[in-house]
Amino acid sequence: MTNLYARTRFLTLSLIILLVVSLVGCQKAPEGVVAIVNGEEIREEDFDAEFEIYRETYSRELGEDALSQVGEDGTSLEDQIKLITIDTLIVERLILQDANEKGIAVTDQDVDERIEELTEALGGEEELDKFLEDYSLNRDFFTDHIRRALILERHNQEYIDGLDINKDEAREFFETNKENLIVLRGSHILLKTEEDARKILERLEDGEKFEDLAIEESEDSVSALDGGDLGYIIPGSYTGFEEIEDALLELEVGSISDLVETEAGFHIVRLDERKDTFEKLEEDILELLKNQKYRSFVEDLRDDGKIKVYLDINK
Incomplete structure (x- = not known):
């Protein structure tokens, strides 16, 4: 993610339109x-x-x-x-x-x-x-x-x-919604088996760099290119990988999880940033x-x- 409540998709513009299309089936459609x-x-x-x-x-x-x-x-x-x-x-x-x-x-x-x-x-x-x-x-x-x-x-x-939009309006929005205004940035290393994942944990404990191991060993080829970086994550939006969200929420910034199992395999997760105060979220809220x-x-x-x-x- 590049901002608080937006995700980009190649060749698409996504807008939240809370209206239902009304089909005019009873009228004769012009040809084509x-x-x-x-x-x-x-x-x-x-x-x-x-x-x-x-x-x-x-x-x-x-x-x-x-x-x-x-x-x-x-x-x-x-x-x-x-x-x-x-x-x-x-x-x-x-x-x-x-x-x-x-x-x-x-x-x-x-x-x-x-x-x-x-x-x-x-x-x-x-x-x-x-x-x-x-x-x-x-x-x-x-x-x-x-x-x-x-x-x-x-x-x-x-x-x-x-x-x-002035700062007072942004702060009012934050105070009203702050329970849901948490943005996390995390990284992960994905391994296919628990045995392989345990070996990577040991290498991390021995002082090897998380980013280097992600590049060398992670099965997630996309995030591996960025040292395992998953970008910004809004809790509740990471569909299919709720276990990773839960792990990130429990971590202190800079700390590394134990193994997190999902359908994709075994993850080692690190919390890189947590934004949950108005000062940290102000620009994101203004954009929202x-x-x-x-x-x-x-x-x-x-x-x-x-x-x-x-x-x-x-x-």
Whole structure:
């Protein structure tokens, strides 16, 4: 995590919109249209392309079989992904329309530079081509997606930059919510077996550096590159690894846990930082409050917009 209540995902902009899409099934849908937002059509081919990105992401994280599982509301995960996709496209279109009215735009150079950054992050042109193939994307769609994402980012940033939230408001929020305002930063070394993990614990006790052992021995290849760094963690948000959260909460800054067992294996966990006072969290709280106001602004765009949805999730 890079801040208190935000996580970034590649090629996605996540907004908490507490509204439910109203499906207009009784109206005849224009040919090839899944929604109309303030007079602008969202085409079926655009929906299909976005849906494949979400579907592939969920499939990779949860497995293909999970997509057909039906929840208590009677809808499958795949149907829920369709609703998430159309809702995201509607919100995106509302923001793009507002950005256009405000003269917020990006240049071809901006787009090219972002594509270069992403290409480098993926490991080069071949890896980018593989990524596009895995997600069934063509270059034109990918480029347009990047352009839209940049405009969304700029719209968000310009709105937030125009806000003025004073310290008293931030402190009041902290006092009201301080039981839940804890941010931890930790590192871990992951081993497959208890025996291997015990050997690493012994090496740590003998004075070897945690970061060096994480790089050399950890099965988590991503965090190992950063010496085992897990980044900032908000207790309750580390889905699937609650045991690591619990271990971090019990530690003093700089101390190392005994073995922590999860489905992934055996972890050795170190607490690197704990933020639970107003002084340490002030900047994070200010950012959180600004993002809350931005979400409220987007919800107002939604409430004021003329939106018709023709999507049939059973198709």
